[in-house]
Amino acid sequence: MKKFAVIVAGGAGTRMKSSTPKQFLLLHGKPLLWYTIQAFLQAYDDLQIILVLPATYIDTDVIQSLLNERITTIAGGKTRFHSVQNGLKLVPENSLVFVHDGVRCLVSPNLIQRCGEQAAMLGSAIPAVTAIDSLRIEMEGKHKVIDRQTVRLIQTPQTFRSELIVPAFKQPFNAHFTDEATVVEAYGKEVCLIEGEYENIKVTRPADLWFAEKIISERLAL
Template sequence: MTKAIALVVAAGSGLRVGGEIPKQFLTLAGKPLLRYCLETFLSHPRVAGVRVVINPTYQALYETATTGLDLLPPVHGGQTRQESVRLGLESLADLSPHLVLIHDAARPFLDAATIDRTLDTLATHPAALVAVPVVDTLKRAAGSFSGLTVDRNGLWRAQTPQGFHYNTILSAHHAVMGRDAEMTDDAGVAEAAGIDVALVLGHEDNFKITTPADLARAERMLNPKMSQAFEYRTGNGFDVHRLIEGDGVHMCGIKIPCEWRLEGHSDADVALHALTDAVLGAISAKDIGAHFPPSDPQWKGAESWKFLAHANKLVQQRGGSITHCDITIICEKPKIGPHRDAMVTRVAEILGIERDRVSVKATTTEKLGFTGRGEGVAAQATATVALPIG
């Protein structure tokens, strides 16, 4: 049985769904949207490997979304979907795959049966297009009015994955390079290169998330408890670290260049430590020291975003989500204001939530106490968590 490589295209900005985080990294029913299709491919016995095409701007979001998954290293995409796919295909050359399945990251409801039908079709055809027949009556618009009815016989709605013999689709992409018309999918690339593409029956659930309404529909499909009530819990966290000589302070997941650093067993990110404790407190899951004891050498110098991501995962495992977090950093130095936007963005990335659900503030103690003397930095945080009842 010939195995295939899955190439998942996740290089777009995907902002039409709303917010400032690309849709493929938004949290969907407790985990990143991208992760759903990746887990489906990884669990399929006929898929030998999975590679994701990403925008390098969102490398950190990708790493957070795919933590723990046994994926091939990602490859950077291009300016268009067509270019991103071509770069992804070229990156697979050293693996010499026979078959490749190209899938949109924004389609989380891919099922194993669709993968099987696609691969079975590729046993006798060089290219396969997953699609569903059009069942609604089609109308051609005449301005703002309904015009003529369009005959729907023989019309299908294209989905992904689209499957190909690897060398065939790579050659097709090279053949259409430089043409003015941009192909919207890889079946179009194959057709433009003169390759016959066989139809494979898809599934109505395998829809592409594009709008906020699509995201809400997906949430309802994945979370049967959405019809039930949610309870909202609040947790608080507080942490302190000493300032010593160094080359920069880690704060809210970014490094502020300066002549100090925070002393601690990990990277001593006082703000993320406080927020991690706030999240853990909201779900009554002890504190950061219980999960990542400072006596354990494996956490020496560890990046604190991993602690927060772990706390977030515990929330997600209970079917919940973090709806808002508020961090207050208390210090005389370094100055927080110039870095506030970057901090908000990074915390939102780690948690997979929108930026407007993250607040970062800074204050001083008017020269009083250890923070006033510049001896250390303190942080307090509050997290609001939604958990399903029952």
């Protein structure tokens, strides 16, 4: 089965409060996106990457420096849904598809492989971790505690066999689509969770960038 990673890196990163999109910020002299790409290249020798980018960045020097024969670029869309939809246009039939946030640069090759193995068997693998903070839910102006052991924090790479995800993304866009799992569920298919990794954070705010740099420093020292 062919393997394709649709790495979504089309966001502007406004919460980072930087003029440079967060996926291109430097960590140890390399763009954050470089670490994401390397994890997938290391996970499988036969995996192809579809890099979904802002159209204005595709031909820039920073992107050209990241490319090799296993990476294809395509412009993103107006929402994450449309960006993934664009990337899936390049995925052939009978493929294993990993959809990953470009700014989750701490993802490990091991997690990618575990997702691939489960999705090949069960059709999907959605990495998730148990909430570690106390949680409350607000309803009708009031709030109450909910059991954190029943809550799962969803990550990527959300991984599917192509016969599930490709037709699901031919549905019309819905504002309730928050990730690939919700799109596939709206298509009438169940999805399967898999244990994620607490280090696999989505770099969104300056504190996340500090954490990512610390973890990468530790990994480089090994």
